[in-house]
Amino acid sequence: AQSVTQLDSQVPVFEEAPVELRCNYSSSVSVYLFWYVQYPNQGLQLLLKYLSGSTLVKGINGFEAEFNKSQTSFHLRKPSVHISDTAEYFCAVSDGNTPLVFGKGTRLSVIA
Amino acid sequence: KAGVTQTPRYLIKTRGQQVTLSCSPISGHRSVSWYQQTPGQGLQFLFEYFSETQRNKGNFPGRFSGRQFSNSRSEMNVSTLELGDSALYLCASSLTPDRHSGANVLTFGAGSRLTVL
Numbered sequence: 646a647q648s649v650t651q652l653d654s655q656v657p658v659f660e661e662a663p664v665e666l667r668c669n670y671s672s673s674v675s676v677y678l679f680w681y682v683q684y685p686n687q688g689l690q691l692l693l694k695y696l697s698g699s700t701l702v703k704g705i706n707g708f709e710a711e712f713n714k715s716q717t718s719f720h721l722r723k724p725s726v727h728i729s730d731t732a733e734y735f736c737a738v739s740d741g742n743t744p745l746v747f748g749k750g751t752r753l754s755v756i757a
Numbered sequence: 758k759a760g761v762t763q764t765p766r767y768l769i770k771t772r773g774q775q776v777t778l779s780c781s782p783i784s785g786h787r788s789v790s791w792y793q794q795t796p797g798q799g800l801q802f803l804f805e806y807f808s809e810t811q812r813n814k815g816n817f818p819g820r821f822s823g824r825q826f827s828n829s830r831s832e833m834n835v836s837t838l839e840l841g842d843s844a845l846y847l848c849a850s851s852l853t854p855d856r857h858s859g860a861n862v863l864t865f866g867a868g869s870r871l872t873v874l
Binding site: 677679681686687688689690691694696735739740741742743744745746747748749750 | 761763790792799800802805813815847849854855856857858862863864865866867868
């Protein structure tokens, strides 16, 4: 079965500083990887996805992630965060045929 | 294009009661998935429906059930509510269950927040 580990439950960062949210997944023949963001009292919104091709994936709101097969990682990065990026971020994996499995989330707090 | 609509958004029930939650997917989407979100367990998969058939079921007791109608709308039911059922229940839709396609990502609704007293 697929599994996802988000290594940090909370990440505080100052405004305009860079941030990296870490995600590791269990290995499978095929993996499809996703990052979602959840703002307070809302559902999940897709930030970006890796299905195949280039290992560097760009998403919305200036976020990007790099798929690293040898390290089974899919870390999310942003070079300069804003207050509005304060939210919970979820990494998810599927083998293409099974439901998405989510990590437990990382709460990003941007400090002014 | 309207998004995924979940009703009700908030509800309070007491132990032993039952609850029905509704999900209307994006027009044209035929696959609906349900997740339970709690602070301790995170997001846990409940069910997945496609063309009125349950394709997958998560590791939840039989008190949790669901169905999908011919118009792709879905409902989930929880009977004999327990305190631990308090959670945000999220519905997501996609064109089909196939995760290989970039056009087929899950789009989530805002959720139904259930509080069991």
